[in-house]
Amino acid sequence: MNRKDFVKRMGLGVGALSLSPFLSSCLHDNSVLNGEFQFPLALSSELTGTNSTLNASPSAIQIGDSYSLSAFRFNNSLPGPTIRKKRGETARIRFENNIGQESIIHWHGLIVPPDMDGHPKDAFNEGSYDYEYTINQRAGTYWYHPHPHRITGPQVYRGLAGFYLVEDEEEQALKLPSGEYEIPLVIQDRRVNGDEIVYNPSMPDRMMNGFMGDLILVNGVPAPFHEVYPGYYRLRVLNGSNARIYNLAFENDAPFTIIGTDGGLLPKPIETTELLIAPAERADILVDFSTGFDQNRVKLISKPFDIPNGGMMGMQNMMGSNFEQGTGFSIMEFRITKSDTYTSFELPKQLSKAEFPKESDATTNRPIQLDMQMGQGHTINGRLFEMERVDITVNQGDTEIWEFINNSNVPHPMHVHAVQFKVLERSGNRGLLPTETGWKDTVLVMPGERVKVIMKFDAPKGLYVFHCHNLEHEDAGMMANFQIQ
Ligand code: C2O
Ligand code: CU
Ligand code: CU
Numbered sequence: 001m002n003r004k005d006f007v008k009r010m011g012l013g014v015g016a017l018s019l020s021p022f023l024s025s026c027l028h029d030n031s032v033l034n035g036e037f038q039f040p041l042a043l044s045s046e047l048t049g050t051n052s053t054l055n056a057s058p059s060a061i062q063i064g065d066s067y068s069l070s071a072f073r074f075n076n077s078l079p080g081p082t083i084r085k086k087r088g089e090t091a092r093i094r095f096e097n098n099i100g101q102e103s104i105i106h107w108h109g110l111i112v113p114p115d116m117d118g119h120p121k122d123a124f125n126e127g128s129y130d131y132e133y134t135i136n137q138r139a140g141t142y143w144y145h146p147h148p149h150r151i152t153g154p155q156v157y158r159g160l161a162g163f164y165l166v167e168d169e170e171e172q173a174l175k176l177p178s179g180e181y182e183i184p185l186v187i188q189d190r191r192v193n194g195d196e197i198v199y200n201p202s203m204p205d206r207m208m209n210g211f212m213g214d215l216i217l218v219n220g221v222p223a224p225f226h227e228v229y230p231g232y233y234r235l236r237v238l239n240g241s242n243a244r245i246y247n248l249a250f251e252n253d254a255p256f257t258i259i260g261t262d263g264g265l266l267p268k269p270i271e272t273t274e275l276l277i278a279p280a281e282r283a284d285i286l287v288d289f290s291t292g293f294d295q296n297r298v299k300l301i302s303k304p305f306d307i308p309n310g311g312m313m314g315m316q317n318m319m320g321s322n323f324e325q326g327t328g329f330s331i332m333e334f335r336i337t338k339s340d341t342y343t344s345f346e347l348p349k350q351l352s353k354a355e356f357p358k359e360s361d362a363t364t365n366r367p368i369q370l371d372m373q374m375g376q377g378h379t380i381n382g383r384l385f386e387m388e389r390v391d392i393t394v395n396q397g398d399t400e401i402w403e404f405i406n407n408s409n410v411p412h413p414m415h416v417h418a419v420q421f422k423v424l425e426r427s428g429n430r431g432l433l434p435t436e437t438g439w440k441d442t443v444l445v446m447p448g449e450r451v452k453v454i455m456k457f458d459a460p461k462g463l464y465v466f467h468c469h470n471l472e473h474e475d476a477g478m479m480a481n482f483q484i485q
Pocket of ligand 3: 412413469473474478
C-alpha cells in the first residue's frame with residue numbers, strides 16, 4: 001500500500017468510527033476525532049514481596065477528573081498490578097474472588113504445574129485460591145487473566161488482566177532501558193454506554209470476528225498521551241483485546257526495533273515500521289525518540305490491514321459493525337517534550353541465545369483443523385471444548401510439530417498452555433513476522449493459512465488446554481485439552 005492510499009484509508013477508518021455516547025459526553029470537543037489525546041497514560045504499580053494477593057472485585061475506573069466507568073479490577077488497578085519476578089524465584093499469590101461469579105487465574109506464558117495453571121475446571125465461585133510455583137523460564141513479558149469456561153471474555157473485557165514480567169541474568173546484562181524508560185502498554189478496545197463498559201456480543205460477533213469496540217484504551221485510559229525524552233524507550237506492548245488485531249506503527253512511519261515477544265528476547269533485534277499483533281501476543285519494542293521523530297508529538301497508530309481470504313468482511317458491515325477488523329485508527333500520543341538528563345543506550349547486535357527445538361527431534365506431526373461448522377461454531381479438530389475430555393496426549397519430554405490449519409474465514413490467534421514454541425513456517429505470502437523469530441505462545445493463523453509450530457513438552461505431567469485467544473471463540477468452545485503423560 002502506498003502512502004497516499006494509506007492516508008486515504010486512515011481517513012476513512014477514523015471517519016467510520018461512530019462517536020459513542022461515552023466519547024461525546026466525556027471527551028470534550030470530540031477530541032479523538034480531532035486527534036487530541038488529553039488523558040495522561042496510567043501506569044500500574046508493581047506487586048512486590050514473595051507473598052501477595054490479587055483481589056478481583058467490582059470497581060470503578062476513574063477517567064479524568066469527573067468520569068468513571070464500572071468495571072472489574074484486580075486490587076483496584078487497571079491493568080492489574082504488574083508482577084515482576086526473577087527467574088528462580090518462587091511466587092506465592094493468593095487469588096481472592098469477589099466478583100460474584102466463578103473465576104480462576106491463568107498466568108499466560110508461564111510454565112507451571114497443571115493445578116497452578118488456571119485450567120477452567122479449577123474455577124471457583126467465592127473464597128480464594130492459593131498459587132505457589134517456582135519460575136524456571138526465560139525472562140519475558142507474560143501476563144495474567146481469568147480463565148473460567150464460557151466467561152473469560154466478559155471478565156477480561158471488564159478489566160481483569162495484568163502484566164507479569166520475568167527477569168533473568170541474560171536480559172539484565174543488556175542494560176535495556178528501565179525504570180521510567182520501560183513502559184508496559186496494554187491495548188484494548190471497548191464499547192461503552194453511559195458509565196458502563198458494554199459486553200453484549202451478538203450471534204454474528206461470536207460466530208465471526210468476536211466482540212470489538214470503537215473506543216481504544218491503553219492501560220485503561222482512552223485517548224492517552226505520554227511525555228518522553230528524545231531517546232530510547234522500551235515499550236512492552238500487550239494486545240489485551242478480546243478480538244481485535246492491531247497493526248502497530250507510528251503515524252510518521254518512524255522505524256522501531258522489535259527485541260522480544262511472548263517468550264522473551266529475540267536472538268537478534270529486528271527493525272521495522274509496522275507490526276501486526278493479535279490478541280494475547282506481546283511485542284517488546286525499542287523506540288529511539290531522538291531519531292526519525294521531528295515533530296514533538298507523534299501518534300502510535302494501528303494501520304489498516306487486509307485479512308487474507310476474509311470472506312465475511314462485507315457481511316459484517318451489513319450487520320452494523322462500525323469499526324471492523326483491519327480498520328485504521330490512532331492509539332495514543334507520545335509528546336517528546338522533556339530534554340535533559342537522558343543517558344544514551346547502545347543497541348546490542350545479539351540479544352539472546354537461540355536454542356530452538358530442531359525439526360529432526362520431532363516425534364509427531366499433528367494437524368490441528370480449525371473449522372467453522374454450522375450449528376456448532378468454531379471447532380478444533382471437529383469438536384467443541386469439553387471440560388474432562390482429553391483431546392491430545394503427549395509424552396513428557398517429547399518434541400512435536402503442530403500445524404494449525406485455518407479452514408474458516410476469520411482469523412484465529414492460537415495459544416498453547418504449558419509451552420513456548422517456535423513458528424516454523426506459514427503458508428501463503430505473509431511469511432514470518434519479526435516477533436516470530438523468537439519464542440511464542442500465541443500465533444495468528446489467518447483465514448486459509450497453515451502455520452507450523454515446534455515445541456518441547458517439558459512441563460509437569462497433567463491436563464492443560466490450548467485454544468483460540470479470540471475470547472468470544474474460546475468462550476464458545478474453541479478450546480481443547482491436552483494431557484502431558
Ligand atoms: Cu491467555 Cu488460556 O490464555
Ligand atoms: Cu495461556
Ligand atoms: Cu478464533
